[in-house]
Amino acid sequence: MSEKYVYDKRKLPRPVLNGHEDWINLYYKAWETAFTNVEYIDKPGWKDILTCMPGVGITWQWDSCIMTFITNFANGTLNGFNNLDNLYRLRRESDGFMSMAYTIETEEEAYPGRINPPLMAWAEWEHYLVSGDKSRFEEVLPALEGIYSFIENNRRRETCQLYWFEDPGSSGMDNSPRGGYFSPDLDGSDVCHVDLACQQALSAKHLALIHGTLGNEEKKAFYESEQKRICDLINKYHWSDRARWYFDFFARGEVGQKVKFINSKTAAAFWTLLCGAAVDGKKEAVREHLFNPDEFFTKVPFASLAKDDPNYDPNGGYWLGSVWPPVNYAAIKGLAQTGHRELAREAVVNWLTSMCAVDANPAYGGIWECYSPEAYRPATAENGEIVRADFVGWGGLAPITLLIENIIGLEFDARENKVIFNLEAREKCGLENMVFNNNNISVVCTEYQPFRGKTVIETEAEKPFKLVVKTNYLWDPAEIDVPVGKSTFRI
Numbered sequence: 001m002s003e004k005y006v007y008d009k010r011k012l013p014r015p016v017l018n019g020h021e022d023w024i025n026l027y028y029k030a031w032e033t034a035f036t037n038v039e040y041i042d043k044p045g046w047k048d049i050l051t052c053m054p055g056v057g058i059t060w061q062w063d064s065c066i067m068t069f070i071t072n073f074a075n076g077t078l079n080g081f082n083n084l085d086n087l088y089r090l091r092r093e094s095d096g097f098m099s100m101a102y103t104i105e106t107e108e109e110a111y112p113g114r115i116n117p118p119l120m121a122w123a124e125w126e127h128y129l130v131s132g133d134k135s136r137f138e139e140v141l142p143a144l145e146g147i148y149s150f151i152e153n154n155r156r157r158e159t160c161q162l163y164w165f166e167d168p169g170s171s172g173m174d175n176s177p178r179g180g181y182f183s184p185d186l187d188g189s190d191v192c193h194v195d196l197a198c199q200q201a202l203s204a205k206h207l208a209l210i211h212g213t214l215g216n217e218e219k220k221a222f223y224e225s226e227q228k229r230i231c232d233l234i235n236k237y238h239w240s241d242r243a244r245w246y247f248d249f250f251a252r253g254e255v256g257q258k259v260k261f262i263n264s265k266t267a268a269a270f271w272t273l274l275c276g277a278a279v280d281g282k283k284e285a286v287r288e289h290l291f292n293p294d295e296f297f298t299k300v301p302f303a304s305l306a307k308d309d310p311n312y313d314p315n316g317g318y319w320l321g322s323v324w325p326p327v328n329y330a331a332i333k334g335l336a337q338t339g340h341r342e343l344a345r346e347a348v349v350n351w352l353t354s355m356c357a358v359d360a361n362p363a364y365g366g367i368w369e370c371y372s373p374e375a376y377r378p379a380t381a382e383n384g385e386i387v388r389a390d391f392v393g394w395g396g397l398a399p400i401t402l403l404i405e406n407i408i409g410l411e412f413d414a415r416e417n418k419v420i421f422n423l424e425a426r427e428k429c430g431l432e433n434m435v436f437n438n439n440n441i442s443v444v445c446t447e448y449q450p451f452r453g454k455t456v457i458e459t460e461a462e463k464p465f466k467l468v469v470k471t472n473y474l475w476d477p478a479e480i481d482v483p484v485g486k487s488t489f490r491i
């Protein structure tokens with residue numbers, strides 16, 4: 001057990017957003033809640049963990065991966081990678097298996113035989129883009145490649161070579177109408193799950209990037225080909241031309257036989273944008289479904305089950321419609337990646353508006369596990385009870401990570417010592433006191449006018465870095481070499 005983490009807002013990045021004090025207040029509340037959710041483990045071999053549910057005595061795999069996207073912006077004051085280091089130590093070295101959850105006291109699997117969304121390679125890569133620290137890569141690659149290989153060797157159907165979770169609970173989408181839950185035989189109910197295929201493709205993409213950074217060109221080429229292979233399979237089997245959507249399907253039958261789609265449109269397909277499967281007309285079809293108010297674009301976007309599904313619950317019902325941070329994050333990052341940054345920002349604005357309303361409501365307050373798709377209130381579980389409060393963890397994705405990346409509009413790329421400032425806010429906005437690539441920087445648009453030479457950007461830096469400014473009145477992005485100290489630029 002190490003020294004306790006201490007919440008000190010002065011050490012965190014400071015968001016600047018004109019006229020949005022509610023968002024900024026929620027940003028700091030999310031951080032404060034995260035610091036109270038650290039579990040200090042006095043047990044040999046364990047590192048202290050950030051958890052969504054302190055006191056439960058379990059560490060969870062996909063929660064742990066998602067939380068690193070928040071702590072990347074903690075300026076070193078909170079470490080989400082302790083969670084992953086614990087999981088890497090507990091994995092089974094013989095075949096690469098990593099369980100969805102482990103009990104801290106016994107170090108045994110909390111739910112034996114189950115995997116979870118394999119997001120570790122993505123998490124490690126995103127950390128590098130912000131920190132510039134690639135020293136973890138060599139150490140963690142055996143674990144990253146191990147779980148990738150385990151899924152290839154043990155979670156693929158023979159008939160179509162696509163992937164299956166043991167049941168919807170293993171996918172993280174517990175009671176989503178995607179198969180038997182719980183599955184007594186842990187066989188996935190003969191289903192191929194589109195999200196696991198996408199997550200495996202996403203892993204291949206980031207393993208290629210990691211190997212490329214380390215100069216391992218042969219491994220880079222292998223994982224690039226793996227990403228393409230999996231994406232091709234996703235489009236061959238999971239895509240329905242008739243519905244123009246990606247579905248889970250039953251895999252029973254012979255090789256080449258037409259698959260039987262499971263006719264529920266769920267958040268599992270949100271991952272198709274992010275992993276690179278949904279391209280050209282398919283990505284536009286996914287976007288159209290996402291922003292259809294009769295499907296996923298509910299009052300609080302995005303519903304985890306389409307509104308036109310007979311199982312849909314307007315109160316949430318856990319995965320029967322609730323708005324969930326991890327799959328919302330995948331959808332928003334996928335939209336931005338496929339050329340729809342402004343639509344992604346619109347979704348975040350609506351989501352944050354709901355979270356602020358819930359926080360301001362004395363009946364609720366705080367940050368919750370998931371939210372109702374049709375009212376400003378926390379979601380219900382399937383039994384009608386309200387979900388868990390103070391859920392940061394991943395409840396901090398919108399008020400912290402997406403506030404910085406999609407509301408303010410900053411992207412960080414330590415490979416080129418580059419910060420991209422997407423001026424979609426078109427108002428005073430920015431971030432001060434941000435530790436990026438071992439450099440303390442501030443980037444703030446102090447005045448926005450949509451005319452060349454009228455928008456003012458102010459910077460401060462301990463070391464030089466490159467700033468790329470994108471805005472709709474410039475045909476090409478403005479590229480600036482930012483020097484040490486304080487500077488002012490007109491764009």
